[in-house]
Amino acid sequence: MINFSYQNATKIIFGKNTENRVGNETKKFGNKVLLHYGGGSIKKFGLYDRVVESLKSAGLEVLELSNVQPNPRLSLVREGIDLCRKNNIDFILAVGGGSVIDSAKAIGIGVPYEGDVWDFYTGKAKIKSTLPVGVILTIPAAGSESSTGSVITNEDGWYKRGAGSTLMRPVFAIMNPELTYTLPPYQTAAGAADMMAHIFERYFTNEPNVDLTDRLSEATLRTIIKNVPIALENSENYEARAEIMWAGTIAHNGLLGTGRIEDWATHDIEHELSGIYDITHGAGLAILFPAWMKYVYSQDVKRFAQFANRVWNVEIDVNSLERTALEGIEKTKAYFKRIGMPVSLSEANIPSDRFEEMAAKGTENGPLGSFVKLYKEDIVNIFNIAK
């Protein structure tokens, strides 16, 4: 186990009707709120009205910035920063999924910073302060509700890049599983793939002594694997929705990465993919992860055999850990297929002609990953496996 620091102060407020507490929770941090959200779905189902009422009855002033898109854009972030500065906003409330939260986090760190907020995403500047950000989560997937990160797309060159800091953890995250009843099956499944990918990025490490976090990771994976088909069958199954939602937070709140070196190559590769093609992040990960696994498993066959056994109930073949490992990878792919995810690039209508370009762009600053370091040609190979 390697040395680590871990701190996560996000207050999780979980369960039915919890969105009605947003006014009182927000009041602890600010008086003038930027309400940040995406499209009309929060209006369609009445959430918008309940949130505004709760904020107003707590005596808060509310400004709005909507239209956050999937793969949230830098231009809207800059607009939000201007808006906050001009109106002395002191709190940002994100109502939505990972895109809205990531956009809110970017605005939060941008407001007190004198330079351009993109500096944080290129590594040019270090995050030193932020406006407080609160969350009402409507899409369990990205884990951004209590994570340290934010991923933003710069339309100028379509660069999709991340920034991170403990300071960026939201101060509270309100999580009502009922708000996820209206998620379409595809988005439910893509969210699950994203969560599972967050765990995979941590699970496949070269640090051999990580017993507790291995087991906690397997526990979280098994919970997702069991409950997603239940939610797909009955979108209003509260218990399944609740398990998925809480698992999505645990998958990415940092706990499962303690004591180990994380990988993140597959996420980086997916960012290149969804930077160019219009594909849901989770779907991109469902396509790429089995391919990545096939490409790298020989780095640690034992770890992949353990994964197959403990996560997918594959019997350990003591005469061939390799067979066990490969069966686990096949089960991963079959599961993604079962829940309705694409598992090849062709299924997602992504052609083969820009593999080199994406691989080159992704490795501009050096190889990706740490479990196995991936250079340009490795990434092309992984794209070819995923074809």
Added chain:
Amino acid sequence: MINFSYQNATKIIFGKNTENRVGNETKKFGNKVLLHYGGGSIKKFGLYDRVVESLKSAGLEVLELSNVQPNPRLSLVREGIDLCRKNNIDFILAVGGGSVIDSAKAIGIGVPYEGDVWDFYTGKAKIKSTLPVGVILTIPAAGSESSTGSVITNEDGWYKRGAGSTLMRPVFAIMNPELTYTLPPYQTAAGAADMMAHIFERYFTNEPNVDLTDRLSEATLRTIIKNVPIALENSENYEARAEIMWAGTIAHNGLLGTGRIEDWATHDIEHELSGIYDITHGAGLAILFPAWMKYVYSQDVKRFAQFANRVWNVEIDVNSLERTALEGIEKTKAYFKRIGMPVSLSEANIPSDRFEEMAAKGTENGPLGSFVKLYKEDIVNIFNIAK
């Protein structure tokens, strides 16, 4: 899953040599430190010198209060409160295990309170503020390093009572597994029994839909079960010591209780036991838990069968979940025996003549527990099973 709020802001600083960071971490919160510890063991192994040097080179003023005893005493807490007030102490650093930390937490909430600190332990007063408390953990067991609770013994009547508040979570917990190399086997095992008991108190709930937290609990239990014998065999096995130490925190930082109603009857019964007899808390729990399990398992045979299967690898007997459940309880008891814990009151030289008295005292304020509510006669019955 029931509604819940969860927040844990304790900064965990984990790994080799981390105690040398105590000065810099403390400086973020205060200038004048009460260094609180137990006996001479921190001096014997050089830890005391390293801590004092780190504090002094960070420019901090240090006062000391030592001699915290197992089952920490109210009289020393009161002494600490006086000392802090007279010297304008603004930070308390606990160096030790659960007793030292609990004592530090009690001093922390006592200093800003005008009444008697015991009011918090009788439920007469509500905790509204505290001096910040930091921790260097030397005994993994109680989980107090990031928990909300503190248990203190009032010598006037030998009442052992707890107080709790999110405010009482330490601001940081420095955890170097090397500091636990010198723990004798008995204390290592008693610590493990305490951790396992913290999970049992949460695992056995009447809330049926707790999939994720069940699995996380089983993961943490399996980690402890696997690593304790390794540490007992080789007390300087860093990896086993690290797994045990981190598991002890996870067992009691509140995560495993999210979404469920917890029990805590067995802890309450043990407090009566160790309030009268000189027995280590973990050893008391090792004696009482298998007895409690036998007394209550019929409340939810399926849950006990799941426990037997997932934690102890007992094959599910579909024709007799009861047999499966009972085998799990036997395995629990056998494990405690294997790691050197007493598993009956007689082994700990505790006679049968005061069962009624302890049961009466424990239920003065009503029945104990929630999985099964236990009245005076139930507690006597459990003592008799544990004889």
